Amino acid sequence: MSESPNFSPTAGTYRREGGSAARRARRKLSCTGNAVQPGMHSGSYKPLSERDIQRIHDTALDILTKIGIGDPLPEILHYALPKGCILGEDNRLRFPRSLIEDLIAISAKQYMLYAPDPRNDFEVGGERVYFTSAGEAVSILDYDTQKFRPTKLVDLYDAARLADQLEHIHSFGQPFIAADYSHDLYIHDINIAYAELAGTSKSFALGIAMVAHIEPIIALFDTYLGEEGAFLKRPFCTFGGCPIVSPLRFGKENAEVLVKVAELGLVGDIAVAPQAGATAPAALAGTLAQSFAETLACMAVVNLVKPGSAINFGMWPFISDLRTGAFTGGSGEEALIMAAAAQLCNHYGFITSVASGMTDAKTMDAQAGYEKAITTTAAALAGGNLISTYPGIVGSLLGQSFEGMVIDNDMLGNIQRLVRGIEVTDETLSFSVIEDTVFGSGHYLNHPQTLKLMQSEYVYPDIGDRRTTGDWQDNGQETIYQLAHDKVKSLLSGYYPEYIKPDTDSRIREHFPIKLELEDMQVGNGRW
Amino acid sequence: MTQEVNETEEDIILAELADDELVEQMHDDLYDGLADEIAEGTQILLDRDWGPDKVLEKALVSGMNIVGVDFRDGILFIPEVLQTANAMKAGMAILSPLLAEIGAEPVGKMVIGTVKGDIHDIGKNLAGMMMEGAGFEVIDLGVNTLVEDYITALNEHKPDILGMSALLTTTMPYMKVVIDELKSQGMRDDLIVMVGGAPLNEEFRKAIGADTYCRDAATAVEVAKKMVGERRAIAT
Amino acid sequence: MKDQQDIPVASSHRQRPSRSGGRAGRITARAIDRQQKTGYAGVTGGTYQPLSEQDIHRIHATALDVLEKIGIGDPTPEILEYALPKGCLLSDDGRLRFPRALVEDVLARVPKKFDCYAPDPKHDHQLEGSRIYTGTSGESVSILDYETQQYRPSTLTDIYDAARLTDQLEHIHAFYQPFIATEYSQALYVHDINVAYAALSGTSKSISISTIHAEHVDALVGLFDLYVGCEGGFIKRPFCTIGGCPIISPLRFGKENTEVMVRCAELGIKYGNACAPQSGATSPAALAGTLVQCFAESLACLVVMHLIRSDAKLIFGMWPFISDLRTGGFSGGSGEAALVAAAAVQMGNYYDLVQSIPSGMTDSKTMDAQAGYEKALTTTAVALAGGNHLCAYPGTVGSLMGLSFEGMLIDNDMLGNILRLVRGIEVNDETLSFDVIQDTVFGTGHYLNHQQTLQLMQSEYLYPRLADRRASGEWEDSGSPDIYQAAREKVKQLLASHYPGYIKPDVDARIREKFPIKLDPLDKKPGNGRW
Incomplete structure (x- = not known):
């Protein structure tokens, strides 16, 4: 389907390759990246028909034209009214149909998401799939006690370090807040920026609710880069939040951030998350219509501020459990509606941001596994560009399990393999290989094709258990959660990357109230 | 059917x-x-x-x-x-x-509102409706409620309970602002302060000095009935 | 997308609610609603298509090349008797080669749908198109004991218990023999008869038996006729499918299984072939090549069945398996397994064949997060692709080695979620909800007690039996249990009480008179000490 693996005509001829040492080195390099790579083309799952898409689109435009979005801020009115939006006496901003259609046409259809390390840059667009972490969790699920405890700043640094080592998490969206500084939002926001920068060289995102904090954070990044204005040239961090309060109102602080981000020419990273049955209709199609309208409104705002603006089109319809009214992130309905959202947004060429993996299980058990897998498989096959897969997040977005991040990393590798699809070519169809084998050895295990493909055609999980049952029984009968716990310790106890050089670090600490202690950022801090 | x-x-x-x-x-x-x-x-x-x-x-x-x-x-x-x-x-x-x-004691009275900066009110609405369902009189201050608005309403309605909700981690600290103001005005002990919202938890409740944290609307009703009852028992 | 459901028009003015009988009325209504949840059986997949149309044609063409030029080895005399007169060629190398035109002709003629009967007609269903029904399946040899986390040999009573559990799980629609009764593995006649008896005793859903002896098929028919109460009764409504693996990959017939297949075709009994070549070991490492070989092998079965009897019913079973090439072991839970199975489903659907497909074959040894995600991602892929008879291996762990009863219950919820996903979103004037949105924005500001919400809260949403959706505090207060623990309690409850009398005492006596039934009547009653 996509590119075919490179079959060398000399396949089957053996040469000296440097023995064990060379093989070990090569395997280490290639085990992790041959079969799948970030940004594979997807979209082979289409839950909606063309006609469904058209009807949802029409209804969303009706909503924007006739019902509009309530509580528009002065900043939004400033940009919107001259372009033909209408403010009603009910203080609702209505968007003319043709304006929305025009803005859809000019909205950015692909752009770069930069990372502190340019090797981790990637371009989003089309139906290419990238996985990211995300969230606003407030607690950590403690492995030993199986209780949730409040998050700390240092946890965020640790989560960043962990994500930095997990190959199938392509970008690091802030997964939780630093609850120890939640009383002082300036200190909080500066420090989460610092902690993420210190822990990962992947592209990252911050959830910022105060527009006033954006410029200080940019100043911090400029200090990191050593040059004023450098960050805006290669912005390796996105700022985001929830500019819409459903149904169909702007939320002041987050909408201010959205406008500011667009003014600065940064990528807007939004999540519009109406909850079906509570803040959106119980009919899933109705929730799609409303959330598409709400997300279109955000898209319209940034493009009114600056035509051609980049925005991660975060249409995140959520589901309620109507027995209690609570949010349920792991349901089949959630998988379905997110996949439909991805398909819908891709249809219009937006950079589709959807969510998955939001299990309702409280711990990393079989329920967490299947809920995360169903929702992520659906979203990935539908072609979501930026999928917030919530690695390790449990409890309906409430808490982070570090072990879960490692478990989910393997799951994400498997799902990417599924997304990659099957290459059908003369070589892969293998007629002559079959012929060789049937009239030859009778098995394929040492056929040159097998040797050639064993790494590029197959993904090998990091901790996923594929031993025999006997082996497992003889070795402590561990669950994947136990195996992951050991793995987390080994990944976090020794890996303290020096992404911020000491002199830069002192300059940053001079200008900003950094609360992350240096001794917590090196081996022997007692945490791991 | x-x-x-x-x-x-x-x-x-x-x-x-x-x-x-x-x-x-x-x-x-x-x-x-x-x-x-x-x-x-x-x-x-x-x-x-x-x-x-x-x-x-x-x-x-x-x-x-x-x-x-x-x-x-x-x-x-x-x-x-x-x-x-x-x-x-x-x-x-x-x-x-x-x-x-007839001077009969009502089930109870509650002033409820979502705190400043937050207009996510689905949880607050749910709690308010459930409290009404239990016979409480509920005065709903809506969303984005400033500390002054809470104080004015408390003085006017003299409720048994003050309920505050927040969905955003960025707005929940405002609950402490309100509670501190209640203390400084000497009103804190006249009230049961009840807080709720998805990102809250018991630790947070303790840290800001609220009386009770309710994880959902149904719990809120049960706790409200119990605490109002206890308070009245002490008073008599 | 699909209109499986009428959604009442939501009126813009508030309707006056009417009496519905208070508590008593509601409890009755809700019980009925619960039963109706089984309405997810037969949802239509096909929205996920991993292969392009050109890919399909190329795989097809290559498979026909394989059948014509390489053929299938070790054909049995029965096969030759039917095949040679129709133009198949036996070459000097002992391989049976199938002319292209013959295969194409058979593909065009085979039945595209057929009934899948169950002992109780309420569980009958029709296999066709990309409609999905789920079932247990397998040839496991052990049970994963919850307490000790040891794999112990599976027994006949375990089969009876697994059948009783399936009988109570709404998202598992058929009971295909999940494991063998190891204590009778040396006495296959006793084994096969007793497996059938245990299955019939435990469930009224459609069943399947694996046997490797053609003469056992006739014996089983005798048993089923006694159960039905008249000779020839079974064949009129065959509620049991026979399954096996007639092909030994690469591209050879296996004698015993082939004989069973031939016998089923002769008798007109539904047969399910599972052609399970393992990529990199018994089929090419290239996934496309594995599909080619697997398609060719399954087509050979299809042609043989059809040549014997033109209305023969084969559940077309392309089951491409994956190797972990680090060890050569079978890996059932991988992304590759999900992908190649989904592609197989698409192939089968393209030719409109009634087909079976495996999923859920986790490599995890216990019901942990790995089991959860491996089962889910493989099952989601094949369900969205639209595999008819989805052998989802509920509760099976350890790369098909063992069964966890608790796992069956956990997987039941998972299957419900997946079937809900497959059902899709109905898009029409009512569901698009413009009026409802308008009402709400200019009214209460929320939808929780809108009439539409009340009308749809049960039909639009599925509520899991076991999955934990409580608040985290509540979970902590109850001792932080994982779903495996919760399932344990529920399994005990379900198995301690459900002893259905599907085989009436007089029928039972007649059966025991004629057949060596080993399942102790005491084990079929409460108080047997197992649960």
Whole structure:
């Protein structure tokens, strides 16, 4: 389907390759990246028909034209009214149909998401799939006690370090807040920026609710880069939040951030998350219509501020459990509606941001596994560009399990393999290989094709258990959660990357109230 | 399904039922969320010289207890519970002034609002409706509530409970601002302060000095009933 | 997308609610609603298509090349008797080669749908198109004991218990023999008869038996006729499918299984072939090549069945398996397994064949997060692709080695979620909800007690049996259990009480008279000490 693996005509001829040492080195390099790579083309799952898409689109435009979005801020009115939006006496901003259609046409259809390390840059667009972490969790699920405890700043640094080592998490969206500084939002926001920068060289995102904090954070990044204005040239961090309060109102602080981000020419990273049955209709199609309208409104705002603006089109319809009214992130309905959202947004060429993996299980058990897998498989096959897969997040977005991040990393590798699809070519169809084998050895295990493909055609999980049952029984009968716990310790106890050089670090600490202690950022801090 | 039941039951004339049957029918009508029928039944009982406190207890509160049990057991879903709360409210609208006249103690009064900066009010609405369903009088200050607005409302309504909600991790610290202001105005001890919202937890409750954190609306109702009862027991 | 459901028009003015019988009425109504949840059986997949149309044609063409030029080895005399007169060629190398035109002709003629009967007609269903029914399946040899976390040999009573559990799980629609009764593995006649008896005793859903002896098929028919109460009764409504693996990959017939297949075709009994070549070991490492070989092998079965009897019913079973090439072991839970199975489903659907497909074959040894995600991602892929008879291996762990009863219950919830996903979103004037949105924005500001919400809260949403959706505090207060623990309690409850009398005492006596039934009547009653 996509590119075919490179079959060398000399396949089957053996040469000296440097023995064990060379093989070990090569395997280490290639085990992790041959079969799948970030940004594979997807979209082979289409839950909606063309006609469904058209009807949802029409209804969303009706909503924007006739019902509009309530509580528009002065900043939004400033940009919107001259372009033909209408403010009603009910203080609702209505968007003319043709304006929305025009803005859809000019909205950015692909752009770069930069990372502190340019090797981790990637371009989003089309139906290419990238996985990211995300969230606003407030607690950590403690492995030993199986209780949730409040998050700390240092946890965020640790989560960043962990994500930095997990190959199938392509970008690091802030997964939780630093609850120890939640009383002082300036200190909080500066420090989460610092902690993420210190822990990962992947592209990252911050959830910022105060527009006033954006410029200080940019100043911090400029200090990191050593040059004023450098960050805006290669912005390796996105700022985001929830500019819409459903149904169909702007939320002041987050909408201010959205406008500011667009003014600065940064990528807007939004999540519009109406909850079906509570803040959106119980009919899933109705929730799609409303959330598409709400997300279109955000898209319209940034493009009114600056035509051609980049925005991660975060249409995140959520589901309620109507027995209690609570949010349920792991349901089949959630998988379905997110996949439909991805398909819908891709249809219009937006950079589709959807969510998955939001299990309702409280711990990393079989329920967490299947809920995360169903929702992520659906979203990935539908072609979501930026999928917030919530690695390790449990409890309906409430808490982070570090072990879960490692478990989910393997799951994400498997799902990417599924997304990659099957290459059908003369070589892969293998007629002559079959012929060789049937009239030859009778098995394929040492056929040159097998040797050639064993790494590029197959993904090998990091901790996923594929031993025999006997082996497992003889070795402590561990669950994947136990195996992951050991793995987390080994990944976090020794890996303290020096992404911020000491002199830069002192300059940053001079200008900003950094609360992350240096001794917590090196081996022997007692945490791991 | 409902159609068939309708045909057999649509003819019930409440005024023709004996007291016992009427109370039983009102339990069913509460359960089915029929506001008009509950108002009608309440009035009939009052006309039969039932005291308002007796109507409240026998017809309404005990009816809502059944609702509570079936909600807990997953028989009734939240949209249905809200219908029952609406019916309860219709009965309370008639009873409240009469209860005040005879000096009977109302179930309780609550001022509720989502804190400044936050306009996510689905949880607050749910809690408010459920409290009304339990017979509480609820004064809803809406969203984005400033500390001054809370204080003004508390002075005006003299409630038993102040309820605050927040969905955003960035707005929840404002609860402490409100509680600190209550302390400095010497009002803190007159109130039960109840907080709720998805990102909150018990540690946060302790840190800001609230009396109770409720993880959902149903818990809020139970805790409110219990704490108001305890407070009154101490007072007497 | 699909209109499986009528959604009442939501009126813009508030309707006066009407009496529905208070508590008693609601409890009755909700019980009925619960039963109706089984309405997810037969949802239509096909929205996920991993292969392009050109890919399909190329795989097809290559598979026909394989059948014509390489053929299938070791054909049995029965096969030759039917195949040679129709133009198949036996070459000097002993391989049976199938002319292209013959295969194409058979593909065009085979039945595109057929009934899948169950002992109780309420569980009958029709296999066709990309409609999905789920079932247990397998040839496991052990049970994963919850307490000890040891794999112990599976027994006949375990089969009976697994059948009873399936009988109570709404998202598992058929009971295909999940494991063998190891204590009778040396006495295959006793084994096969007793497996059938245990299955029939435990469930009234459609069943399947694996046997490797053609003469056992006739014996089983005798047993089923006694159960039905008249000779020839079974064949009129065959509620049991026979399954096996007639192909030994690469591209050879296996004698015993092939004989069973031939016998089923002769008798007109539904047969399910599972052609399970393992990529990199018994089929090419290239996934496309594995599909080619697997398609060719399954087509050979299809042609043989059809040549024997033109209305023969084959559940077309392309089951491409994956190797972990680090060890050569079978890996059932991988992304590759999900992908190649989904592609197989698409192939089968393209030719409109009634087909079976495996999923859920986790490599995890216990019901942990790995089991959860491996089962889910493989099952989601094949369900969205639209595999008819989805052998989802509920509760099976350890790369098909063992069964966890608790796992069956956990997987039941998972299957419900997946079937809900497959059902899709109905898009029409009512569901698009413009009026409802308008009502709400200019009214209460929320939808929780809108009439539409009340109307749809059960039909639009599925509520899991076991999955934990409580608040985290509540979970902590109850001792932080994982779903495996919760399932344990529920399994005990379900198995301690459900002893259905599907085989009436007089029938049972007649069966025991004629057949060596080993399942102790005491084990079929409460108080047997197992649960």
